[in-house]
Amino acid sequence: MFADLDYSHQEVIDDVKNWGTWIVKETGIKGFRLDAVQHFSERFTNEWVEHVREQCGKDTFCVGEFWIGDVKTMTEWLEKMGHKFSLFDAPLLYNFSNISKSENADLRKVFDNSLVQVEPVNAVTVVMNHDTQPGQTVATPVEGFFKPLAYSLILLRNNGYPCLFYGDLYGMRGNKDNDVPSEPPACGGKLADLTLVRKLYAYGDxxxxxxxxxxxxxxxxxxxxxxxxxxxxxxxxxxxxxxxxxxxxxxxxxxxxxxxxxxxxxxxxxxxxxxxxxxxxxxxxxxxxxxxxxxxxxxxxxxxxxxx
CATH class of the missing domain: 2.60.40.1180 (Golgi alpha-mannosidase II)
Incomplete structure (x- = not known):
């Protein structure tokens, strides 16, 4: 990004911080998704988040992708980050996938060792996303029959921040070159209904x-x-x-x-x-x-x- 510019290290850092505030003020976005957060500087990420929130509001939302099944590693990272971030709940997604592929699996264990179980304020819950969809490097299939159950568990409960996947709402076109089949909208077309239930009725104790x-x-x-x-x-x-x-x-x-x-x-x-x-x-x-x-x-x- 700055390869052709004669910048000092600190000037580069300052420019990246200012880029964050510029894009919020220019576009009106409410938050950021940071890719592979475990692979770049924790100190810089902390400073960047603090700078953006000082300039644009304390409610600017930040979520990071940290695809690992070990919730302890995730909570330790959140602790280092002062809980300024949320993380996608990869362990919960792995639970969904495993339960959906196991005959008569124990539903009572669906939240075991998940991020939403131990850090409910810092967990963004998903059933699928662009990285875990079929054909991707960390594909994590959740069988179709289980998706209505999984979405009910993330949309209608009181913990976590649920995130819908575009391909589950609208369906996905396949890729013949990669032998990835097309898929219809998930939940028998009822995902919008579950979302409306959340908006109207999923409140309280x-x-x-x-x-x-x-x-x-x-x-x-x-x-x-x-x-x-x-x-x-x-x-x-x-x-x-x-x-x-x-x-x-x-x-x-x-x-x-x-x-x-x-x-x-x-x-x-x-x-x-x-x-x-x-x-x-x-x-x-x-x-x-x-x-x-x-x-x-x-x-x-x-x-x-x-x-x-």
Whole structure:
């Protein structure tokens, strides 16, 4: 970048810092993704982040790519960086991949040794990205049946910063030269629906029901200004159901699956509990049948961007 310029080392550093502030102010971007952060100077990276935030606002977001399965190494790096950064949760992605390829894998272990489990404020959770998609150097396949479960786990829970992959939302064109097949949009075209559930209903206290290896669930109980909440149940084997507490303020309500994959309605009893079923190898996301915004489902997102 500066090879043809007669710059001192410090002048180069200062120019790179100023480039960061210039691009924020010129384009209005809200943050940066830094590639392979473990391979360049920690001191400079710290100084660069501090400079950009001093000039452009403390909320300027920075996430680094650090593709390693060892969460201890990642947390040690975050400690050195003063937790100024977030990192993509590579260990969680590896868990998704391994579970999706193992028959009757234990869903209760999905967050074991993940970054979001130990550093929830510094974890950016993903199911796939440009480096891990098919045909890339660190390809980490997550089987198609598991993607709705994985996206529910990163979008609808209270920890981590979820990041959607463009290719999962719109589908991916293959590459015949590299023997990479085309893929349709993930989650049976329901990824936009899961994102809308997050926007409308995934608020408030969370309670986990991780009691069965092949069928787990959790609830979000809402807040004073987002009172509806949601209930999520998933299975990687046969159909299942879980009795979960929504809260007595919801007694007498009827809840339905916004994804439409489970047709049964759930009635909340006087103690605030409901028995929430889901089909086998699937996920169901329940909200009150007449909750505000419920008429926006199904989203019927138009993913057809590859028109000739």
């Amino acid at each position: 969370q309670e986990d029901y991780f009691n069965d290896a092949n069928c787990i669930g959790f609830v979000r109980r809402g807040t004073w200004d987002k009172p509806n909440g949601c209930a999520v149940v998933m299975s990687n084997a046969k159909p299942g159901e879980i009795r979960m507490a929504i809260g007595t303020e919801h007694k007498g309500e009827c809840w339905t699956d916004v994804l439409g994959w489970e047709e049964k309605e759930v009635n909340i009893d006087d103690e605030g509990y409901g028995v929430f079923p889901c089909p086998g190898v699937s996920v169901s996301v329940y909200v009150k049948k007449d909750a505000e915004g419920r008429d926006r489902f199904p989203v019927n997102f138009d993913a057809n961007i590859y028109k000739e």
